[in-house]
Amino acid sequence: MQQLLVVGDIHGFPETFVELLDVGSFEQRVLQLADLSGRPGLRGDNLHDHLVKKDGLQHAVRALRETNGPPCFGIGFSSGGTALWSAVKEGLEIQALICVSSTRLRFETSPLNIPTIVFWGDLDPHRPTEIWNDAVPECCKTYAGKHHDFYRVDALAPNSPLRTDIGAFIESVSGLHSGGPAPAR
Template sequence: MKCIVLTDINDLPSQETCFLSGLRGSISVKRVGLGELLGVPHHGEELYRALVLGGFDAAAARVLECFGDAEVGLGYSSGGAVLWKSVLRGLRLNRLVCISSTRLKDEDPHAMPIPALTVFGDQDHSRPTTCWSEGSRLEKLLLPGAGHSFYAEKGANWLTCHEAVLNFLRPCGIGV
């Protein structure tokens, strides 16, 4: 089973704190940083500026070119927004998971053609509004007391999210 993981602008989470880390079975995880994907040495705010200035679309096109298809896409923050755009451009996935992908507030949740899970911390003030995905097929999890980068280290919210992600991916044979 092929899985694509796109990290955030700081190359987080680490491999150890990725929600697909340590899974057994025939799972192949390709972890890619956004700077690597765009072929730029930037990270942090510098990479974010490059993404905003046309890089999101360029990165989405690059994902489509490099991968074409996979069973699962998992993106953290800006990585989730890139995967979202990649699916809308034709990336074939069975399931999409977007963690703290606040830029999705600018996307139409009804346009997502595949099952998708979005996870946000309720303390992340850049997250979409609570009514953003109403009436869509998206699954949404709002973690109480969690900030934007709760996924960077293991804690109670990380564990809750990890369980939710594995439950969402169970139809693909992950976490079984």
């Protein structure tokens, strides 16, 4: 059984994981940024400040690198995706990475050595430029009319474009087959 390592956002989404994927058989492991950063009581802006203005992100990255288990797929929501990206850069071994609304990735300057895809809402004012999207991640997709936190509904809604695109990416990387194409840039 393949494993899906999920890292939530600063608000604790997802607290527990409803079946996200409509492909394959995945054991899902959900980790919270607050726990990973060493401050389990923090949420929202307080957690964001701890991550970006203090050493919380470094703690989260270290905790992710020490995560035991077989190689897996990583999916991170917002700052959770940024933590996963940084952990991969520092040695976390996963098969592929999916980042949803991880806008702080705009500060990354080079691609990872694994398959990556990023998803954005086009109304998110902090998403990276198209130049960045063409240079750093392997694939990207921007959803029209969507804000930063669109994933809170779309990740859980059956047959949503986000769920379909996540599934297609995982299928394309893992060799599973659903008959659908991988998501386009």
